[in-house]
Each structure stands twice: as C-alpha cells, then as structure tokens.
Amino acid sequence: MSDTSFDSAAARAQVLDRIAQAARASGRDPGDVTLVAVSKQQPWEPVAQVLAAGQTIFGENRVQEAQARWADRREGVELRLIGPLQTNKAKEAVALFDVIETLDRERLAKVLAQEMASQGRAVRLYVQVNTGEEPQKAGIAPAEADAFIARCREVHGLQIEGLMCIPPADEPPGPHFALLSKIAARNEISGLSMGMSGDYETAVRFGATSVRVGSALFGARPPA
Numbered sequence: 001m002s003d004t005s006f007d008s009a010a011a012r013a014q015v016l017d018r019i020a021q022a023a024r025a026s027g028r029d030p031g032d033v034t035l036v037a038v039s040k041q042q043p044w045e046p047v048a049q050v051l052a053a054g055q056t057i058f059g060e061n062r063v064q065e066a067q068a069r070w071a072d073r074r075e076g077v078e079l080r081l082i083g084p085l086q087t088n089k090a091k092e093a094v095a096l097f098d099v100i101e102t103l104d105r106e107r108l109a110k111v112l113a114q115e116m117a118s119q120g121r122a123v124r125l126y127v128q129v130n131t132g133e134e135p136q137k138a139g140i141a142p143a144e145a146d147a148f149i150a151r152c153r154e155v156h157g158l159q160i161e162g163l164m165c166i167p168p169a170d171e172p173p174g175p176h177f178a179l180l181s182k183i184a185a186r187n188e189i190s191g192l193s194m195g196m197s198g199d200y201e202t203a204v205r206f207g208a209t210s211v212r213v214g215s216a217l218f219g220a221r222p223p224a
C-alpha cells in the first residue's frame, strides 16, 4: 500500500535542513555534503516529486531496475550504483551510471577498467568497505583495503574518488564511520559515502561527503 499523504518534497527539504544543521554543528560547510536520493523499489510518483523539487542525484541498487527507470530520463540527472555489481553487468553499468560505489574486488576493478577504456567513459568510483566484516555483506575487508586501493590505482589505473560503507544494522554506526574515514585519510581519498535514513546526521558528523537516503525521503519501500 502506498501512502498518498506522504509529501516527498517536504521530506527532502527537512532532510536537507538536518544535513545542514549536522554539518554546521561539526564545523563543516553544508555545501560539502551531497544528498543521494535512493529511489530503488520506489513508485515513480514520489521520485517525480523530489525531481521537481530540484533533486538531481539518485541512487539505485540494481542495474536493470535503474535502466528501466532512468534510461529515458538521464538528462540532468546523476545516477549512482549503490548495490553489488556482477562483472557480467559491468558493461551496462559503465554505460548507465555516473558513479559506481560498490567496487570491492580485483576482478571487478579489472573489468571496470576495461569497460571504461572501451566505452571512453570515466565513471567515478568508490571502494566499498565491509567495516563490520559481515559475511553476508559486500565490500573489501578493512585489513585488505589499503592493498586493494593500491592495486586499483597502480595495476588497473583507476582513480578512486571515495569509500563507501554500510554499518551492521544492530551496532552503533559511529565507530564504522570513523573507521571508514581513517582508511580514506591514510589513502588520500576525499569522498566518504556513508549514512542512510537512520543515521545520516551521525555520518555527517563523522565526515560524510555524501549520504544515501531512501525511506526518509520516499516513505517505506514497498515489499519487493
């Protein structure tokens, strides 16, 4: 059931306001934090509302779903892939997305480098780090992150814009955000994609440069 009374434009204004407050409270410029609207699995209507309100950056977690939704609406929109990417979808992902936030293994680094070269497209890349070392979750282990980032750069010639993490659902997120920030700093990486609907203000306090917010903007996702 979709909640027709939910006003996504108003929700977006409120989320932007809370991001700005969290940024100022930690001595940061609100302009240094980007809101990524996570439109996955959402009906079109609320997505259209935030588009009309000026939102231009959207996150999707599946290549095919994103293609179906955005292929004909790409103009002026920045699309970010925030879900796991299989190498057999790398070609389509490179063709569609501006940013891929889920680079987490050598084989994918290699295939993305090849695809970007053959399509002549420079997709911006984030390395996903599995900060909680959860077996069911994608991402490179924290202890392997430095070596992986180095190989992405030196072996595959990739530029890494940022790091991304999804903290364990049942733990306070702060220490995970702090860990991601530390790995980024020692590898001279400036982008930090962290924070979702439940913890984006905390993420901003820990240095997030982009937050990925879905349900706080659009309401609960309908069951898949």
Ligand SMILES: *Cc1c(COP(=O)(O)O)cnc(C)c1O
Residues within 6 Å of the ligand: 038, 040, 061, 082, 083, 166, 196, 197, 198, 212, 213, 214, 215, 216
């Ligand atoms: C779904 C998703 C989000 C958004 O989650 P909400 O809790 O709805 O804000 C953020 N990041 C990733 C990687 C996701 O898969």
